[in-house]
Amino acid sequence: MKRYLFGAVALAWFLYMYLGMLGSAAAAPVVDGPVSFDLTRVRVSEVAHLMFRDVLRSPYVLAPEVVNDERLISFRFDASKKSHADVVRLLQSVGLDVTTRGDLDVITLSKDLEPAKEVFVYRPKYRDTSYLSELLRPLFKGQFTINRTIAAPVAGKQSDAASPPGSAAALVDRNSDSLVFSGTANEVRQLEKLLVQVDDRPGEVMVRGVVYEVSSSDTDGSAFSLALNLLGGKLTGGLGSSNALDNFVRFKNQTIDAVYSVLSSDSRFKVVSTPSLRVRSGGSGRFTVGQDVPVLGAVTYPGNGQPPVQSVEYRSSGVIFDLQPEVREAVVNLNVSQQVSNFVATDTGVNNSPTLIKREVKTALTLADGDIVVLGGLAENKESAGRSGLSFIPSWLHSKTNESSKTEILLVLQLTKI
Numbered sequence: 001m002k003r004y005l006f007g008a009v010a011l012a013w014f015l016y017m018y019l020g021m022l023g024s025a026a027a028a029p030v031v032d033g034p035v036s037f038d039l040t041r042v043r044v045s046e047v048a049h050l051m052f053r054d055v056l057r058s059p060y061v062l063a064p065e066v067v068n069d070e071r072l073i074s075f076r077f078d079a080s081k082k083s084h085a086d087v088v089r090l091l092q093s094v095g096l097d098v099t100t101r102g103d104l105d106v107i108t109l110s111k112d113l114e115p116a117k118e119v120f121v122y123r124p125k126y127r128d129t130s131y132l133s134e135l136l137r138p139l140f141k142g143q144f145t146i147n148r149t150i151a152a153p154v155a156g157k158q159s160d161a162a163s164p165p166g167s168a169a170a171l172v173d174r175n176s177d178s179l180v181f182s183g184t185a186n187e188v189r190q191l192e193k194l195l196v197q198v199d200d201r202p203g204e205v206m207v208r209g210v211v212y213e214v215s216s217s218d219t220d221g222s223a224f225s226l227a228l229n230l231l232g233g234k235l236t237g238g239l240g241s242s243n244a245l246d247n248f249v250r251f252k253n254q255t256i257d258a259v260y261s262v263l264s265s266d267s268r269f270k271v272v273s274t275p276s277l278r279v280r281s282g283g284s285g286r287f288t289v290g291q292d293v294p295v296l297g298a299v300t301y302p303g304n305g306q307p308p309v310q311s312v313e314y315r316s317s318g319v320i321f322d323l324q325p326e327v328r329e330a331v332v333n334l335n336v337s338q339q340v341s342n343f344v345a346t347d348t349g350v351n352n353s354p355t356l357i358k359r360e361v362k363t364a365l366t367l368a369d370g371d372i373v374v375l376g377g378l379a380e381n382k383e384s385a386g387r388s389g390l391s392f393i394p395s396w397l398h399s400k401t402n403e404s405s406k407t408e409i410l411l412v413l414q415l416t417k418i
Contacts, residue, residue: 040074044094047073048107051087058084063108066096117142120181120188126201129176135198140191142183146176203281203327204418208256211272211319211338212263212410223408224249224376227269230262231374251372256414259372269410272340273319278418281327290318293343296353317341317356327417330368337362338375338411359409367415375411 037050045067052060055077073094088098095110124132133144181191214223228249251259263269275287297311322337341358361375 036076036078036080038076041072042074044069044071044073044096047075047094048091048096051077051090052105052107056084056087058105059103060105060107063106065109066107069109071095116185117182118185118188120183120191122179122181122191122195123177124179124199127199129179132179132195132199136191136194139194140181140183140187142181142187145180145182146178203332204278205281205325205327205332205334206276206278206416206418207285207323207325207334207336208274208276208414208416209321209338210256210260210263210274210412211321211340212412213270213272213340214408214410215268215270216406216408222376223410224374226266227263227374227376227410230266231259248376249374250367251374252368252370254372256372256412259374259412259414263412272409273321275319275321277321277323279323279325281325283324285323287321288316288318290316290320290341292316293354295356315356317343317358325415331366332369332415332417334365334367334415335362336365336413338409340409361409361411369415369417372412372414375413376408 039047045062048060048062048066052058071094075090077090091098091107092110097108097110099106099108122132129146133146137144181188183191212223212227214226216223216226231251264271273287273289277285277287279285292314293316294312295315297313300309300311302309318341320337320339320341322335324335326333337360339358339360341356341360343354343356346353346355363375365373367373
């Protein structure tokens with residue numbers, strides 16, 4: 001009996017001591033002591049962030065190149081050695097520099113780790129240097145350099161003087177024969193691959209045209225409908241659109257020579273001009289047959305008792321044909337302007353300067369290779385009345401004549417990609 005009593009007392013004492021130890025352990029405060037780091041494959045930027053936030057607990061700034069640093073490192077750090085000098089040595093070992101400015105630490109990438117720059121010089125084969133640099137500059141961190149010159153007042157000529165940096169002239173005229181790029185070796189290799197693809201030959205087009213002056217009567221209708229009736233009866237299967245507009249129609253799978261042959265068989269169609277231009281994509285071409293006529297311009301007053309100076313300008317008249325094509329993979333966007341004009345004597349208040357009479361059409365078209373278009377609608381109506389007879393006889397005995405004429409300009413174009 002005494003043996004069992006002694007065992008119960010011993011068990012109770014053991015439980016008391018064990019529970020007391022648990023209670024004292026639970027109530028013991030947490031000591032904020034040093035913590036060691038043993039990390040694997042951590043970004044350099046995260047290491048810098050960890051050291052200053054959790055170890056030094058001081059204000060800091062990470063430079064953008066440090067934030068974007070994708071290098072991975074593995075390290076072990078004893079946080080009991082948490083002096084500022086220890087942290088700086090750790091960061092310097094991975095290529096970071098720490099600059100202290102007052103209470104603020106600025107962490108930057110060491111200059112020794114900056115990638116070496118290479119200079120690459122490229123002489124374009126087909127494209128302009130400004131086109132290449134503007135197209136590729138957003139893809140690279142390196143710098144593109146091209147020569148810039150000031151445009152001369154005379155069109156088509158340039159001055160040899162260098163344009164001031166940042167001036168408007170430096171942004172207007174940027175013709176150069178070389179493209180210089182400064183960047184890393186990896187960027188240079190990427191640039192070489194891209195230049196082969198983007199420095200390709202720009203497309204070219206050949207535009208042949210025939211300008212007709214059509215004389216017709218009221219019973220014939222418009223010159224456009226008259227031409228459509230002639231072409232529709234002989235160029236079977238060539239009409240590209242069944243819903244022809246009032247002044248536009250397109251033919252496919254035909255040649256302009258066939259259209260010319262059909263329209264020339266009618267005496268009402270008179271050929272005014274047959275322009276033919278070859279133009280590259282993005283360029284402009286002009287075909288002019290006529291004359292430059294002097295007309296009065298502005299009047300300037302020099303002052304100081306000097307007489308006013310009357311300027312004279314020369315304006316073109318005749319048959320003027322302008323083109324601006326943009327070649328795409330499947331189609332060609334074409335801006336076309338056709339003008340037929342002439343000068344006549346002025347019978348208004350400005351008798352010293354002639355009057356320009358013109359018929360002009362400007363339009364923007366989207367054409368495929370080989371398409372033929374017919375543009376019309378430039379009509380001119382003239383009416384004249386006359387009377388003849390002796391002056392001493394009554395007017396009702398005079399002979400009277402009334403004459404009316406109608407002419408219209410018709411433009412036929414064919415576009416061929418080269």
